[in-house]
Amino acid sequence: MALFEARHLHKRFGQQVVLEEINLSFEEGRLSGIMGPNGAGKTTCFNVLTGRYKPDRGQVLFDGEDITGSPPEKIVRRGISRSFQIMNLFDEYTVLDNIVIALPGIRKKLTNPMHAIDADSEMQDRAMDILDRVGLPGRARTNSKSLSYGERRALEIGVALATEPRLLFVDEPTAGLGADGTSRLADLIQSLKEHTTIVMIEHDMQFLFDVADKISVIHWGQVIAEGTPDELRANPWVRRSNLGELN
Numbered sequence: 001m002a003l004f005e006a007r008h009l010h011k012r013f014g015q016q017v018v019l020e021e022i023n024l025s026f027e028e029g030r031l032s033g034i035m036g037p038n039g040a041g042k043t044t045c046f047n048v049l050t051g052r053y054k055p056d057r058g059q060v061l062f063d064g065e066d067i068t069g070s071p072p073e074k075i076v077r078r079g080i081s082r083s084f085q086i087m088n089l090f091d092e093y094t095v096l097d098n099i100v101i102a103l104p105g106i107r108k109k110l111t112n113p114m115h116a117i118d119a120d121s122e123m124q125d126r127a128m129d130i131l132d133r134v135g136l137p138g139r140a141r142t143n144s145k146s147l148s149y150g151e152r153r154a155l156e157i158g159v160a161l162a163t164e165p166r167l168l169f170v171d172e173p174t175a176g177l178g179a180d181g182t183s184r185l186a187d188l189i190q191s192l193k194e195h196t197t198i199v200m201i202e203h204d205m206q207f208l209f210d211v212a213d214k215i216s217v218i219h220w221g222q223v224i225a226e227g228t229p230d231e232l233r234a235n236p237w238v239r240r241s242n243l244g245e246l247n
């Protein structure tokens with residue numbers, strides 16, 4: 001059984017049907033990619049899958065349970081986390097504190113998190129482990145506003161990992177990164193894949209084809225092609241389409 005499934009999702013905004021009939025399934029331990037032309041509805045689909053929008057029809061199942069229409073905070077508690085396309089960090093806090101305040105249980109444990117964080121060595125250790133995973137251990141005490149763009153993206157993924165998700169949704173992680181940043185991010189994603197199930201929207205097809213185990217192409221509100229990177233490279237529609245350079 002797939003860890004996560006979307007069945008017959010339909011979503012419209014006013015008269016505009018954005019998701020017509022979306023069916024997706026994501027296997028545990030895999031990296032699943034979603035691609036498609038601009039405006040195809042990829043982010044809307046993520047918003048429905050992670051509880052930000054309710055679908056007009058259809059079902060979302062996580063680990064066999066129906067989570068359709070559950071609010072985002074409930075979905076996070078079930079083990080689904082999301083790293084946003086738009087940066088979502090506390091700029092005035094250190095890199096380490098950004099992770100600590102995302103850890104589960106922090107709000108319960110400390111009445112005033114920012115004042116007591118330094119005294120809580122268990123939380124600090126957990127946060128340092130996450131910074132190790134995302135390649136930022138040397139930046140723990142740096143103010144997050146001083147990070148480079150690529151480091152911010154890595155920290156954002158760290159914040160999403162802090163909730164200890166079983167499933168991590170990542171929206172366009174390479175957006176705004178140069179060649180070096182993209183290559184570092186590819187290494188990071190490859191190492192995260194070993195422990196976390198990931199679903200990723202990505203425009204950079206070369207990047208996606210390098211890291212994904214399976215890719216779904218969304219167009220006209222439907223999944224129009226699906227398969228391994230090799231299968232998709234051979235797919236006549238994908239080859240003919242103007243989605244990007246597949247080589």
Ligand SMILES: Nc1ncnc2c1ncn2[C@@H]1O[C@H](COP(=O)(O)OP(=O)(O)OP(=O)(O)O)[C@@H](O)[C@H]1O
Binds near residue numbers: 018037038040043044
């Ligand atoms: N909250 C909203 N209200 C009205 N229309 C919306 C809303 N969110 C998205 N849309 C519309 O839905 C369509 C799909 O947008 P969406 O952002 O999901 O596409 P996308 O595939 O993620 O695009 P891109 O690749 O450019 O990020 C667009 O026409 C957009 O204007």
